[in-house]
Amino acid sequence: MIVNLRSFSQKVRHNKKNLRSFLTKLEKKPPSQLHEMLDAVDKSVWAETDCLTCGNCCKKMTPTFTTKDLKRISAHFEMTPKAFKEKWLVLDKTGDWHNKTQPCQFLDLTDNKCSIYPIRPEDCAGFPHLTKRKAVDYIHIHKQNIQYCPATYKMVEKMKVRMSELNGQM
Numbered sequence: 001m002i003v004n005l006r007s008f009s010q011k012v013r014h015n016k017k018n019l020r021s022f023l024t025k026l027e028k029k030p031p032s033q034l035h036e037m038l039d040a041v042d043k044s045v046w047a048e049t050d051c052l053t054c055g056n057c058c059k060k061m062t063p064t065f066t067t068k069d070l071k072r073i074s075a076h077f078e079m080t081p082k083a084f085k086e087k088w089l090v091l092d093k094t095g096d097w098h099n100k101t102q103p104c105q106f107l108d109l110t111d112n113k114c115s116i117y118p119i120r121p122e123d124c125a126g127f128p129h130l131t132k133r134k135a136v137d138y139i140h141i142h143k144q145n146i147q148y149c150p151a152t153y154k155m156v157e158k159m160k161v162r163m164s165e166l167n168g169q170m
Contacts, residue, residue, distance in 0.1 A: 001048050001049060001050060001053075002050065002053040003049070003050065003053045003054035003056075003150050005054065005056060008054075008056075008150050008153070011153070012146065012147050012153065015157075016146060016147055019146050019153070019156045019157070019160070020143050020146070022156065022159075022160050022163075023139050023142055023143050023146075023156060024139075024143075026136075026139060026159070026163070027136060027139040027140070030135070030136045031163070031166070031167075034135050034136065035131070035135045037159065037162055037163075038130065038131050038135050038155070038159070039131055040162075041130075041155055041158040041159055041162065042130050042131045042155065044158065045130065045151050045154045045155045045158065046151070048154060049150060049151045049154065051112070051151070052111065052112045052113065053112070054112065054149075054150055055103075055107060055109075055112030056148050056149065056150070057124075057127055057128070057148055057149055058103055058104040058106075058107040058112070058114065058124075059102065059103040059104075059107065060102060060103075060148050061102075061148055062098040062099040062102060062104065063098070063099070063104075063120075063121040063122075063123035063124045063127075064096045064097065064098060064121070064123050065089060065096075065097040065098070065121050065123075066121070066122055066123075067081075068122070069121040069122055069123075070084060070085065070097065072119050073116060073119055073120075073121070076116065076119050085097060088100060088105055106120070127149075128142075128145050128149045128151055128152045128155075129141055129142075129145075130142075130151065130152065130155050142155070142156060
């Protein structure tokens with residue numbers, strides 16, 4: 001399904017507080033079957049989401065580049081990790097390496113494809129982290145991502161419906 005970023009932004013503006021509140025409740029008192037519910041919801045979310053019609057994560061967010069990422073990607077460009085960092089990255093106050101600019105320098109804005117997709121950072125490869133093991137450990141990430149990622153937003157909406165069906169209103 002094609003993602004309309006304008007309508008997505010409006011939905012987020014109207015529902016972000018409510019969805020974050022739901023996630024906070026889920027984080028404080030996770031159901032025992034949380035991961036199984038996420039797995040089921042994940043399949044339906046991806047049946048409805050085409051990332052290439054969106055690319056919002058690459059336009060509005062930046063991955064954290066690990067040491068392993070830096071070695072792999074800089075080698076692809078025949079650069080040293082140091083030269084790669086100087087050209088493309090900035091060190092944040094927590095000691096993590098991030099893109100200097102947004103959108104991502106490796107995003108092709110004509111088709112929302114990543115020019116380094118096969119060697120992209122691990123953070124990008126795992127995004128949006130919908131069904132990570134120990135799902136409760138990623139709820140704080142989902143709170144951030146609902147405003148950028150339509151798939152995360154849909155996942156939280158669907159989880160809220162499932163929890164309501166199982167437990168009455170949450």
